[in-house]
Amino acid sequence: MSSIPRRLQKINFLEQDAENIVLSEDGLQGPPKIDNILPRIPHESTSQIKIIWPNGEMRQIVGVFRNKFLSTLNGGKIIVETDQNGVPNERSGSILSSYLTELAQNSTIAPLHIPRWDNEMFKTKQHEMIKHVEVKFVYPPETTQLTRDWILMTLAKKWRAYKSCLKKKYYNRDARTLDEILKDVPRGANEHQRLTLVGIWCQDSHMKICIKNSKCAKQQKNSHTTGRKGHARLLKEMV
Numbered sequence: 001m002s003s004i005p006r007r008l009q010k011i012n013f014l015e016q017d018a019e020n021i022v023l024s025e026d027g028l029q030g031p032p033k034i035d036n037i038l039p040r041i042p043h044e045s046t047s048q049i050k051i052i053w054p055n056g057e058m059r060q061i062v063g064v065f066r067n068k069f070l071s072t073l074n075g076g077k078i079i080v081e082t083d084q085n086g087v088p089n090e091r092s093g094s095i096l097s098s099y100l101t102e103l104a105q106n107s108t109i110a111p112l113h114i115p116r117w118d119n120e121m122f123k124t125k126q127h128e129m130i131k132h133v134e135v136k137f138v139y140p141p142e143t144t145q146l147t148r149d150w151i152l153m154t155l156a157k158k159w160r161a162y163k164s165c166l167k168k169k170y171y172n173r174d175a176r177t178l179d180e181i182l183k184d185v186p187r188g189a190n191e192h193q194r195l196t197l198v199g200i201w202c203q204d205s206h207m208k209i210c211i212k213n214s215k216c217a218k219q220q221k222n223s224h225t226t227g228r229k230g231h232a233r234l235l236k237e238m239v
Helices: 067-072 091-104 122-136 141-170 178-183 191-201 204-219 231-238
Strands: 008-010 049-052 058-061 077-079
Touching: 049 091, 067 091, 077 091, 077 122, 091 122, 091 141, 091 231, 122 141, 141 191, 178 191, 191 204
Parallel strands: none
Antiparallel strands: 008 058, 049 058, 049 077
Protein backbone atom coordinates (compact mmCIF):
# COMPACT_ATOMS: atom_id res chain seq x y z
CA MET A 1 0.00 0.00 0.00
CA SER A 2 1.38 3.37 -1.01
CA SER A 3 1.90 5.92 1.73
CA ILE A 4 0.34 9.37 1.97
CA PRO A 5 2.48 11.97 0.15
CA ARG A 6 4.84 13.89 2.47
CA ARG A 7 3.39 17.14 1.13
CA LEU A 8 0.25 16.57 3.23
CA GLN A 9 0.03 17.82 6.78
CA LYS A 10 -2.62 16.78 9.27
CA ILE A 11 -5.35 19.16 10.39
CA ASN A 12 -6.81 18.93 13.91
CA PHE A 13 -10.54 18.19 13.82
CA LEU A 14 -13.09 15.81 15.31
CA GLU A 15 -13.05 12.74 13.09
CA GLN A 16 -16.50 11.57 14.18
CA ASP A 17 -18.00 14.70 12.63
CA ALA A 18 -17.02 13.58 9.11
CA GLU A 19 -19.59 11.28 7.54
CA ASN A 20 -18.96 8.78 4.79
CA ILE A 21 -19.50 9.68 1.16
CA VAL A 22 -22.82 8.40 -0.25
CA LEU A 23 -24.32 7.90 -3.67
CA SER A 24 -27.22 10.10 -4.73
CA GLU A 25 -30.37 8.81 -6.43
CA ASP A 26 -28.96 9.54 -9.88
CA GLY A 27 -25.92 7.36 -9.20
CA LEU A 28 -23.48 10.24 -8.81
CA GLN A 29 -21.15 10.27 -5.86
CA GLY A 30 -22.25 13.03 -3.55
CA PRO A 31 -20.05 15.07 -1.23
CA PRO A 32 -19.52 14.10 2.40
CA LYS A 33 -21.26 16.20 5.03
CA ILE A 34 -18.52 18.74 5.65
CA ASP A 35 -20.73 21.61 6.81
CA ASN A 36 -19.93 21.00 10.50
CA ILE A 37 -16.22 20.48 9.89
CA LEU A 38 -15.14 23.44 7.83
CA PRO A 39 -16.23 26.15 10.31
CA ARG A 40 -13.83 24.72 12.93
CA ILE A 41 -10.81 24.72 10.63
CA PRO A 42 -8.55 27.69 11.48
CA HIS A 43 -8.72 30.53 9.00
CA GLU A 44 -6.15 30.12 6.25
CA SER A 45 -5.22 31.69 2.95
CA THR A 46 -7.30 30.73 -0.05
CA SER A 47 -4.10 29.21 -1.46
CA GLN A 48 -4.39 26.23 0.92
CA ILE A 49 -5.80 22.96 -0.42
CA LYS A 50 -7.73 20.58 1.85
CA ILE A 51 -8.25 16.86 1.27
CA ILE A 52 -10.81 14.56 2.87
CA TRP A 53 -10.68 10.75 2.87
CA PRO A 54 -13.71 8.39 3.03
CA ASN A 55 -12.97 7.59 6.68
CA GLY A 56 -13.36 11.27 7.56
CA GLU A 57 -9.67 12.09 7.93
CA MET A 58 -8.89 15.55 6.65
CA ARG A 59 -5.52 17.09 5.78
CA GLN A 60 -4.20 20.20 4.12
CA ILE A 61 -1.50 20.52 1.49
CA VAL A 62 1.64 22.46 2.24
CA GLY A 63 3.55 23.60 -0.83
CA VAL A 64 3.12 22.77 -4.50
CA PHE A 65 0.35 20.48 -5.73
CA ARG A 66 0.18 19.22 -9.30
CA ASN A 67 -2.65 17.43 -11.06
CA LYS A 68 -0.49 14.33 -11.38
CA PHE A 69 -0.66 14.01 -7.58
CA LEU A 70 -4.41 13.29 -7.78
CA SER A 71 -3.67 9.64 -8.53
CA THR A 72 -1.72 9.32 -5.24
CA LEU A 73 -4.56 10.36 -2.93
CA ASN A 74 -5.78 6.77 -2.38
CA GLY A 75 -9.47 7.65 -2.34
CA GLY A 76 -8.99 11.15 -0.97
CA LYS A 77 -10.85 14.06 -2.53
CA ILE A 78 -9.92 17.70 -2.96
CA ILE A 79 -12.38 19.94 -1.09
CA VAL A 80 -13.53 22.69 -3.44
CA GLU A 81 -14.98 25.72 -1.67
CA THR A 82 -17.56 27.68 -3.66
CA ASP A 83 -19.49 30.92 -3.45
CA GLN A 84 -23.28 31.16 -3.31
CA ASN A 85 -23.41 30.62 -7.08
CA GLY A 86 -21.51 27.35 -6.90
CA VAL A 87 -18.36 28.85 -8.47
CA PRO A 88 -15.02 27.72 -6.93
CA ASN A 89 -13.36 30.60 -5.10
CA GLU A 90 -10.13 29.12 -3.71
CA ARG A 91 -6.89 27.62 -5.06
CA SER A 92 -8.54 24.20 -5.19
CA GLY A 93 -10.69 25.63 -7.98
CA SER A 94 -7.53 26.03 -10.08
CA ILE A 95 -6.71 22.35 -9.54
CA LEU A 96 -10.25 21.47 -10.59
CA SER A 97 -10.02 23.71 -13.66
CA SER A 98 -6.77 22.03 -14.75
CA TYR A 99 -8.39 18.63 -14.32
CA LEU A 100 -11.34 19.77 -16.46
CA THR A 101 -8.86 20.71 -19.19
CA GLU A 102 -7.57 17.13 -19.16
CA LEU A 103 -11.12 15.77 -19.39
CA ALA A 104 -12.01 18.09 -22.27
CA GLN A 105 -8.99 16.86 -24.23
CA ASN A 106 -9.73 13.18 -23.59
CA SER A 107 -11.39 11.92 -26.78
CA THR A 108 -12.90 8.96 -24.94
CA ILE A 109 -14.70 11.17 -22.42
CA ALA A 110 -15.29 14.19 -24.69
CA PRO A 111 -15.47 12.89 -28.28
CA LEU A 112 -14.26 15.18 -31.06
CA HIS A 113 -16.69 13.97 -33.70
CA ILE A 114 -19.83 15.26 -31.98
CA PRO A 115 -20.71 18.56 -33.73
CA ARG A 116 -21.99 20.56 -30.76
CA TRP A 117 -21.88 20.42 -26.98
CA ASP A 118 -25.70 20.58 -26.76
CA ASN A 119 -26.04 17.61 -29.14
CA GLU A 120 -28.21 14.75 -27.88
CA MET A 121 -25.19 12.41 -28.14
CA PHE A 122 -23.38 14.42 -25.47
CA LYS A 123 -25.94 14.01 -22.67
CA THR A 124 -24.64 10.62 -21.55
CA LYS A 125 -21.06 11.85 -21.85
CA GLN A 126 -21.80 14.88 -19.66
CA HIS A 127 -23.16 12.60 -16.95
CA GLU A 128 -19.95 10.55 -17.12
CA MET A 129 -17.84 13.70 -16.87
CA ILE A 130 -19.52 14.67 -13.60
CA LYS A 131 -18.81 11.18 -12.26
CA HIS A 132 -15.13 11.49 -13.16
CA VAL A 133 -14.92 14.86 -11.39
CA GLU A 134 -16.67 13.68 -8.22
CA VAL A 135 -14.28 10.76 -7.84
CA LYS A 136 -11.49 13.26 -7.14
CA PHE A 137 -13.28 16.42 -5.93
CA VAL A 138 -16.00 17.29 -3.44
CA TYR A 139 -17.91 20.52 -2.96
CA PRO A 140 -20.53 21.91 -0.53
CA PRO A 141 -23.85 20.02 -0.76
CA GLU A 142 -25.92 23.22 -0.75
CA THR A 143 -24.39 24.31 -4.07
CA THR A 144 -23.91 20.86 -5.64
CA GLN A 145 -26.18 21.41 -8.64
CA LEU A 146 -24.86 24.92 -9.25
CA THR A 147 -21.30 23.62 -9.15
CA ARG A 148 -22.16 20.78 -11.53
CA ASP A 149 -23.63 23.35 -13.92
CA TRP A 150 -20.43 25.40 -13.65
CA ILE A 151 -18.34 22.29 -14.33
CA LEU A 152 -20.31 21.44 -17.49
CA MET A 153 -20.15 25.06 -18.67
CA THR A 154 -16.38 25.10 -18.12
CA LEU A 155 -15.95 21.76 -19.87
CA ALA A 156 -17.92 23.06 -22.84
CA LYS A 157 -15.60 26.07 -23.16
CA LYS A 158 -12.47 23.95 -22.83
CA TRP A 159 -13.78 21.36 -25.31
CA ARG A 160 -14.50 24.03 -27.92
CA ALA A 161 -11.15 25.69 -27.21
CA TYR A 162 -9.35 22.36 -27.71
CA LYS A 163 -11.04 21.80 -31.07
CA SER A 164 -10.25 25.38 -32.06
CA CYS A 165 -6.58 24.80 -31.15
CA LEU A 166 -6.50 21.62 -33.25
CA LYS A 167 -8.03 23.43 -36.19
CA LYS A 168 -5.62 26.34 -35.98
CA LYS A 169 -2.58 24.08 -35.72
CA TYR A 170 -3.45 21.20 -38.04
CA TYR A 171 -6.13 22.45 -40.45
CA ASN A 172 -4.70 25.00 -42.87
CA ARG A 173 -6.20 24.53 -46.32
CA ASP A 174 -4.16 27.41 -47.72
CA ALA A 175 -0.83 25.76 -46.89
CA ARG A 176 -1.60 22.04 -47.08
CA THR A 177 -3.73 19.64 -49.09
CA LEU A 178 -6.60 17.71 -47.54
CA ASP A 179 -4.61 14.46 -47.74
CA GLU A 180 -1.74 16.02 -45.81
CA ILE A 181 -4.14 17.27 -43.16
CA LEU A 182 -5.77 13.86 -42.76
CA LYS A 183 -2.43 12.08 -42.40
CA ASP A 184 -1.21 14.47 -39.70
CA VAL A 185 -3.05 13.12 -36.65
CA PRO A 186 -2.42 15.11 -33.43
CA ARG A 187 -0.89 13.18 -30.56
CA GLY A 188 -3.56 11.83 -28.24
CA ALA A 189 -6.44 12.48 -30.66
CA ASN A 190 -8.68 9.63 -31.79
CA GLU A 191 -7.95 9.07 -35.49
CA HIS A 192 -11.49 8.07 -36.45
CA GLN A 193 -13.04 10.94 -34.53
CA ARG A 194 -10.66 13.37 -36.16
CA LEU A 195 -11.64 12.17 -39.65
CA THR A 196 -15.24 13.06 -38.85
CA LEU A 197 -14.14 16.36 -37.33
CA VAL A 198 -12.20 17.35 -40.46
CA GLY A 199 -15.27 16.46 -42.50
CA ILE A 200 -17.31 18.88 -40.38
CA TRP A 201 -14.71 21.61 -40.87
CA CYS A 202 -14.97 21.17 -44.67
CA GLN A 203 -18.72 21.78 -44.74
CA ASP A 204 -19.88 25.10 -46.21
CA SER A 205 -22.33 25.65 -43.34
CA HIS A 206 -19.53 25.27 -40.79
CA MET A 207 -17.23 27.67 -42.63
CA LYS A 208 -19.98 30.32 -42.73
CA ILE A 209 -20.47 30.00 -38.96
CA CYS A 210 -16.70 30.32 -38.42
CA ILE A 211 -16.55 33.52 -40.46
CA LYS A 212 -19.44 34.98 -38.47
CA ASN A 213 -17.91 33.97 -35.12
CA SER A 214 -14.57 35.46 -36.14
CA LYS A 215 -16.21 38.81 -36.87
CA CYS A 216 -18.01 38.78 -33.52
CA ALA A 217 -14.80 37.92 -31.65
CA LYS A 218 -12.98 40.86 -33.22
CA GLN A 219 -15.70 43.22 -31.97
CA GLN A 220 -15.07 42.25 -28.35
CA LYS A 221 -12.91 44.97 -26.80
CA ASN A 222 -12.79 44.09 -23.10
CA SER A 223 -10.79 40.96 -22.32
CA HIS A 224 -10.13 39.21 -19.00
CA THR A 225 -7.18 41.10 -17.48
CA THR A 226 -7.11 39.83 -13.89
CA GLY A 227 -4.64 37.02 -14.50
CA ARG A 228 -5.18 33.30 -13.99
CA LYS A 229 -7.33 33.68 -10.88
CA GLY A 230 -11.07 33.60 -11.42
CA HIS A 231 -13.33 36.47 -10.41
CA ALA A 232 -14.89 34.47 -7.56
CA ARG A 233 -11.49 33.77 -6.00
CA LEU A 234 -10.33 37.38 -6.39
CA LEU A 235 -13.54 38.60 -4.76
CA LYS A 236 -13.07 36.30 -1.77
CA GLU A 237 -9.46 37.43 -1.32
CA MET A 238 -10.53 41.08 -1.39
CA VAL A 239 -13.14 40.66 1.36
